[in-house]
Amino acid sequence: MRARRRAAADRRRAADHGPEVEISASERELFGGPLVYDTSWSQHEDVRYQLDLRSMIGGMPGLVGRAVGLAWRADRRATIQVAAAELLRGVSQALGLLGVNWLLATLLAGGEITERLRDAVPVAVLLGLVAGLGAVCGAVSTLATGPLEPKVERLARERYLERAYQVEMRAMEDEDFHRLLESAQYGATSARNMIRHAVSVIAALLSLAAAGAVLTTLHWLLLPMLLAIVLPRALATLSVARRRYRSFHRWVQHSRAAAMLGRLMTNTDAAPEIRVHGVGPYILRHFRGMSASQEGEQARLARLAARTELLAALCAGAAALATYLLLAGLLWTGAMALAAAGTAVLAIRTGTANLDGLVRQINYLHEESLYVGDLDRLIVESEHHRIPRGGGALPSPVRTIEFDRVCFAYPGGGGEPVLTDVSLTLPAEGGAVVALVGENGSGKSTLAKLLCGLYLPAGGSIRWNGVDVRELDRQAVFGHCAIVHQDHFRWPMTARVNATISRTDRPVDEERLADSAAHAGADRLVAELPRGWETLLSRTFKGGHQLSGGQWQRLGIARAHYRDAPLLVVDEPTAALDARAEARVFEQIRSLADRGQTIVLITHRMASVRHADVVHVLHEGRLVESGTPEELLADASGHYRALHDLQAAQFRPVPGQGPGPARGGKRPTGGARRTVEVDG
Numbered sequence: 238m239r240a241r242r243r244a245a246a247d248r249r250r251a252a253d254h255g256p257e258v259e260i261s262a263s264e265r266e267l268f269g270g271p272l273v274y275d276t277s278w279s280q281h282e283d284v285r286y287q288l289d290l291r292s293m294i295g296g297m298p299g300l301v302g303r304a305v306g307l308a309w310r311a312d313r314r315a316t317i318q319v320a321a322a323e324l325l326r327g328v329s330q331a332l333g334l335l336g337v338n339w340l341l342a343t344l345l346a347g348g349e350i351t352e353r354l355r356d357a358v359p360v361a362v363l364l365g366l367v368a369g370l371g372a373v374c375g376a377v378s379t380l381a382t383g384p385l386e387p388k389v390e391r392l393a394r395e396r397y398l399e400r401a402y403q404v405e406m407r408a409m410e411d412e413d414f415h416r417l418l419e420s421a422q423y424g425a426t427s428a429r430n431m432i433r434h435a436v437s438v439i440a441a442l443l444s445l446a447a448a449g450a451v452l453t454t455l456h457w458l459l460l461p462m463l464l465a466i467v468l469p470r471a472l473a474t475l476s477v478a479r480r481r482y483r484s485f486h487r488w489v490q491h492s493r494a495a496a497m498l499g500r501l502m503t504n505t506d507a508a509p510e511i512r513v514h515g516v517g518p519y520i521l522r523h524f525r526g527m528s529a530s531q532e533g534e535q536a537r538l539a540r541l542a543a544r545t546e547l548l549a550a551l552c553a554g555a556a557a558l559a560t561y562l563l564l565a566g567l568l569w570t571g572a573m574a575l576a577a578a579g580t581a582v583l584a585i586r587t588g589t590a591n592l593d594g595l596v597r598q599i600n601y602l603h604e605e606s607l608y609v610g611d612l613d614r615l616i617v618e619s620e621h622h623r624i625p626r627g628g629g630a631l632p633s634p635v636r637t638i639e640f641d642r643v644c645f646a647y648p649g650g651g652g653e654p655v656l657t658d659v660s661l662t663l664p665a666e667g668g669a670v671v672a673l674v675g676e677n678g679s680g681k682s683t684l685a686k687l688l689c690g691l692y693l694p695a696g697g698s699i700r701w702n703g704v705d706v707r708e709l710d711r712q713a714v715f716g717h718c719a720i721v722h723q724d725h726f727r728w729p730m731t732a733r734v735n736a737t738i739s740r741t742d743r744p745v746d747e748e749r750l751a752d753s754a755a756h757a758g759a760d761r762l763v764a765e766l767p768r769g770w771e772t773l774l775s776r777t778f779k780g781g782h783q784l785s786g787g788q789w790q791r792l793g794i795a796r797a798h799y800r801d802a803p804l805l806v807v808d809e810p811t812a813a814l815d816a817r818a819e820a821r822v823f824e825q826i827r828s829l830a831d832r833g834q835t836i837v838l839i840t841h842r843m844a845s846v847r848h849a850d851v852v853h854v855l856h857e858g859r860l861v862e863s864g865t866p867e868e869l870l871a872d873a874s875g876h877y878r879a880l881h882d883l884q885a886a887q888f889r890p891v892p893g894q895g896p897g898p899a900r901g902g903k904r905p906t907g908g909a910r911r912t913v914e915v916d917g
């Protein structure tokens with residue numbers, strides 16, 4: 238017997254949890270097996286279905302209190318307005334119920350009907366006034382909640398964004414911190430949602446309390462009876478919600494993959510292949526296949542929900558029947574007047590009306606509070622990772638920046654050293670081109686980032702005129718530097734913003750802007766744009782314009798020039814430029830150095846390095862050679878020489894083939910190549 242009961246319980250539980258999600262044929266074919274999405278940023282997927290009735294009721298005051306706290310910080314006046322309006326609405330509901338009781342008692346009292354009607358008029362007027370008060374309170378609450386919600390969201394988002402840009406780069410690359418950053422981004426929207434859910438919860442609770450209070454005044458037994466009606470429905474709502482969330486969790490990868498297939502069909506980049514290679518029907522077939530299995534799951538959930546709700550309705554119905562029998566008994570024995578019984582029926586209906594909504598709202602409130610909790614945690618955590626404020630002023634003028642046995646490893650790099658014992662001195666006064674060369678991954682860009690203060694060394698020190706960078710005001714260090722990067726960011730804004738965003742601390746200087754554009758060879762490009770500097774450089778918006786990679790690169794160079802910083806780091810500046818533009822950039826770099834700026838040039842083009850004043854060669858994170866280009870070339874067994882010779886060899890003529898045509902000429906059918914000497 239017991240075994241049979243246990244088996245039945247197991248079957249029920251299995252039906253509740255649902256079958257393991259089977260790998261569909263589409264999933265196997267398209268993705269090579271079961272999909273597992275990285276949901277590590279969302280730490281709360283499972284919390285939704287851990288919530289039970291007890292923890293829900295216990296946690297409710299804290300949750301509502303938290304929402305009120307958020308609202309209070311955003312707008313005290315609006316918070317008071319909402320609270321007062323909701324409270325008054327609850328009171329008006331209780332008064333309304335009592336008024337109905339009074340009205341019924343007057344109408345059902347003995348005596349002439351005309352007399353009874355006359356007596357009922359003032360009560361009816363009072364009831365109307367109370368109902369009007371309730372309606373006005375509802376309107377006031379809506380009016381105040383409208384602007385309050387976005388204000389709460391804005392404040393929370395501002396806190397988030399502020400912290401996001403004020404932390405060290407190191408933190409941005411720390412896996413745990415980044416996960417928190419991802420998770421906390423939902424905190425602002427959740428804070429806003431909390432206000433809405435909290436207002437609904439307060440309104441429903443007050444309505445329930447009003448009904449409960451009136452029932453208690455009518456007969457003490459009626460309150461437990463109300464709870465007996467309410468409880469099964471509350472439990473059913475929770476159970477259906479939990480089941481839905483559990484299913485969501487299991488099927489999330491499936492539905493996301495199906496949605497992704499849908500998006501691929503409308504993707505502009507994929508559009509040519511979809512048409513020419515006939516990919517459309519193939520994707521559509523798999524989309525249909527993946528969607529069909531989800532439809533089955535939805536049907537299963539609907540069956541279970543129908544069963545649970547029916548069961549709950551049966552229990553609630555039995556409790557309601559018992560309540561009405563009790564009312565009949567009380568009427569029969571004369572323990573309750575007919576008018577009071579009528580009011581009780583109305584109070585029971587009022588009390589149970591918004592119940593499903595109430596349970597759901599508390600559930601949401603709980604869930605949203607977890608994301609708001611993440612935001613709070615981010616605020617605390619980011620304090621530990623914040624770029625220190627204050628610090629010593631930069632020495633003036635900065636003469637040298639010295640790396641002394643600098644070691645560095647990226648937080649996400651598994652502790653692998655990227656720079657080891659790097660010691661070098663950069664002249665920071667009088668103008669110079671300092672080139673950093675080395676193979677891919679040798680640490681050149683990392684060294685440049687340390688130079689600009691984006692990272693602090695893990696070992697050794699970086700000293701500005703002998704002062705450790707850790708003791709300096711980092712904002713001042715940033716202020717001393719400008720960066721041109723091959724992958725510089727393309728701001729989806731106007732050309733003007735793209736060139737001047739490097740100096741937002743002062744109004745745009747038109748003269749300097751024109752000078753920067755000319756310097757970067759971007760002046761003609763801008764003149765040809767449909768709206769010149771005001772042209773929007775983003776296709777996301779109507780009227781936006783798209784630049785080519787090389788054109789973006791020129792704007793990036795103009796941006797760094799516009800910043801007008803004493804130290805300019807140029808990291809592979811010419812990767813997307815044509816040969817003429819490239820030659821021009823290197824000429825400009827030299828002229829900037831001649832005018833007093835220090836240029837740190839990172840490049841693989843050995844031909845451009847020959848104009849540098851000093852070259853540092855990195856190999857596997859170590860500084861292996863330093864010197865002028867001539868000195869380094871003279872060392873036949875050196876790294877620099879090896880890199881140089883390798884690149885020069887690519888331009889030598891292929892044996893047996895004659896010299897190529899003149900620059901810009903057409904290549905003859907014989908396949909001859911142009912000979913270019915890399916170095917003098």
Ligand SMILES: Nc1ncnc2c1ncn2[C@@H]1O[C@H](COP(=O)(O)OP(=O)(O)OP(=O)(O)O)[C@@H](O)[C@H]1O
Nearest residue numbers: 410647649650655676677678679680681682683684
């Ligand atoms: N943000 C990062 N997190 C973890 N590792 C990184 C990060 N950036 C770079 N690295 C690693 O550090 C090493 C040095 O990279 P770096 O970009 O400094 O080299 P590089 O000499 O500039 O290379 P390239 O010539 O290819 O631009 C590489 O092994 C790279 O994988």
